[in-house]
Amino acid sequence: MLLENQVCFDVHAASRALDGVYRKELRELGLTYPQYLAMMVLWERQPVTVKELGVALRLDSGTLSPLLKRLEAAGLVHRERSAADERSVLVRLTPEGAGLRRRALEVPGRIFEATGLDLAEVLELQGTLRRLTAALDEAAR
Incomplete structure (x- = not known):
């Protein structure tokens, strides 16, 4: 029951960290x-x-x-x-x-750079998160 062993917390912490980077990047767009x-x-x-x-x-x-x-x-x-x-x-x-939209075109690239991951890692992570979401949606039904 340690917090550090909980997948839910890792997903939550990553989401909050990502939100923080987006907050900074989107500030100029309002x-x-x-x-x-x-x-x-x-x-x-x-x-x-x-x-x-x-x-x-x-x-x-x-x-x-x-x-x-x-x-x-x-x-x-x-x-x-x-x-x-x-x-x-x-x-x-x-x-x-x-x-x-024209002003927002640079945001995805800056977010990608901030992740510190390469393209293959990002694509693998997206696939894993999509499978996780589908499994959790199914379990919640």
Whole structure:
């Protein structure tokens, strides 16, 4: 029962350390790490529904709504009811939000460098974490 023997703590500690590096890198963009993840989804495809964004980010609406409000207040996204389904809210980038992508292009490389891992190690780690997530999702069902 030692903390140092717990895989959960190692994952938690690594996540917090990664968050710290992202915090530093994203400061000049004016984004938090969760906001950056939301913007990445929107830079990849838009419009997306709030529900789709929540699924992609693994966030519930109670966490996602305030995040989107802050992005909207910053002028980076716009939310609107879907004409096809009024229960659905669409999220789109504003021109400013789309333009922020150019400034964010260097972030992944700087994060990669900060890990101290080579490409093969990062790819192996990603594969391991994805298998771990899938196994834990299955166990939680």
